[in-house]
Amino acid sequence: MSEATVRRRVTSTDVAREAGVSRATVTYVLNDTPGQTIPQSTRTRVLEAAARLGYRPNSAARTLASGRSRIVLLVLPDWPQEFSFRHFLDEASLALDESGYSLVTYTRHPGTRGRPLWEALNPDLVIGLVPFDPDDVASIRGCGVTRLFPDPDESDSADLSMAVSAGPELQVDHLIDRGHRRLVYATFKEPPPYSLVLARHRAACDRAYTRGLPPPDLERIDHQDGSTEEAIRRWRDMGITGVIAFNDIVAAVVVVAAATAGLRVPDDIAVIGHDDNQTAAMFVPQLSTIRFDPSTLGRDFANLALHKLEGRPWQNPDASTRVTLVRRRTT
């Protein structure tokens, strides 16, 4: 410490000199390289030297030399509005971190210009929550990324789509079980239905089909003007008694409009939300909704990533254990 403290970054050469070994040995010790037999005394010497000097490997150099960045890039199609998504990411990050990987999230929008993040990051794996379009696949591959998920060229049994579909399926099941035979799927007009909306709607349609019902129409309501009331009256005239809402905010708007239209909830029309967010319990009447366990889902995600990265075993999780119905007063 004196004028020697010209902030030059500590390198493995410094650690090697400090510990009296070669750079190779430093690497072996710090990375716990398998197949090397290094006596405990040397190990300790290296570890202590590294700690004393505050050594952090240069990740660019490491990536270049090893050919792996240990970065997992998670591509999000739209802005996730669920608060619980944070718990999902926390858990996923943590689980990946334990295996030495860093999780980076990247929110991609349809209109995005500019260089995609996979070009700047050299990720070992790029994962999307919805399928990539062909342009993106080409772009990802062109950046030297060999692992992506879902991979259009690979018929992989691994599947995380239940993370999206389990909720809508449960919504449909619940309404049917309560005796409703004519359903609609409601979302907001603005912003225009994005991929998560479409994916949830499609899951609801598939479930309705399985249960022998026609697919519920995708109805886009407006929460600003009074058109939601009209829509609800129209639904009633069509014999519809059950509303599957994209999320709890949509559900709340539908419930308010139903009341204004003079309909009783759930007797005249039943409404079920999704996400169990703060809004859900606050309304009068309190909203029936879907709760899912984001932490478990986060671990599922990390396991899938490690499966793709290192071939660890993988087994598709059971959807029914990831999602629960919260029945309150609107169904």
Add this chain to the structure above:
Amino acid sequence: MSEATVRRRVTSTDVAREAGVSRATVTYVLNDTPGQTIPQSTRTRVLEAAARLGYRPNSAARTLASGRSRIVLLVLPDWPQEFSFRHFLDEASLALDESGYSLVTYTRHPGTRGRPLWEALNPDLVIGLVPFDPDDVASIRGCGVTRLFPDPDESDSADLSMAVSAGPELQVDHLIDRGHRRLVYATFKEPPPYSLVLARHRAACDRAYTRGLPPPDLERIDHQDGSTEEAIRRWRDMGITGVIAFNDIVAAVVVVAAATAGLRVPDDIAVIGHDDNQTAAMFVPQLSTIRFDPSTLGRDFANLALHKLEGRPWQNPDASTRVTLVRRRTT
């Protein structure tokens, strides 16, 4: 194309060979390196060869050689709940991209274990929306990052805190202008007040002080049980007539509870929200709230980053042009 298509990644050596020049020339052309005089014919040859081969520079190699990653890491203290934040990020990303930088966001939580992202990414700049704690500063510096913002060691006149404080200030001003002299600041009990809540509350306190009022207490309400009503009655007994809500959801809960408690809004008690989200216009009565322009803020952010990265000129934006009052029926 045939068996030669063994997917080996295209390198600058390939491009150099294809164009009949050296690797140095390839770099100069593709990076538009200033101070090199390269004839248009050579430029075109290189550009065409690169395009034909689908060349993407290896970012790890580039980072290692140049000492710059061209990555800006934005550290978010908590999960941002405002939908408009996406527009902020879009705009910021785009503006940075135009200057050749990639923006990566990193949501950090108090309990986070594991390797921080700045260790894996080698960012040229780390920016936090709230100040870093000393441990983080040490960790960031230890990873060889020389530029961070806010930088505790540097008395920098650059300031983006108006992005947080302008809204609360406007809330306070509006309530005072409407004749309210006794105010509270309301937020949810769960999750416990996080940094954004505290920052907004503090801004409200500062503004109240400037306007000659005592600082509004931070009141934590519960949206599950009926305790919000009790709180409101208590506030009334204390002579409080104005409620500054952390966001529109809090405002909605307060308004509902006030109605249940038999108070008239805004005559007995005025409530102003923040964010102008979808909930705000939906309630009866519609919520007065604060709207801010996320895109402009995104550009402000990008300009600040470029100022720190390349010394571009910077001038603190005028808060009052970034935020507007949306007066509806609760004030």
Add this chain to the structure above:
DNA sequence: CTGAAAGCGCTTACAG
């Protein structure tokens, strides 16, 4: 105007 060469800080066969 262009290229040969050193170097960025690691990892990894390989030889001893």
Add this chain to the structure above:
DNA sequence: CTGAAAGCGCTTACAG
């Protein structure tokens, strides 16, 4: 058990 050396794919003075 350990180290000398090549190499990852770029960038950047520097010499011509």
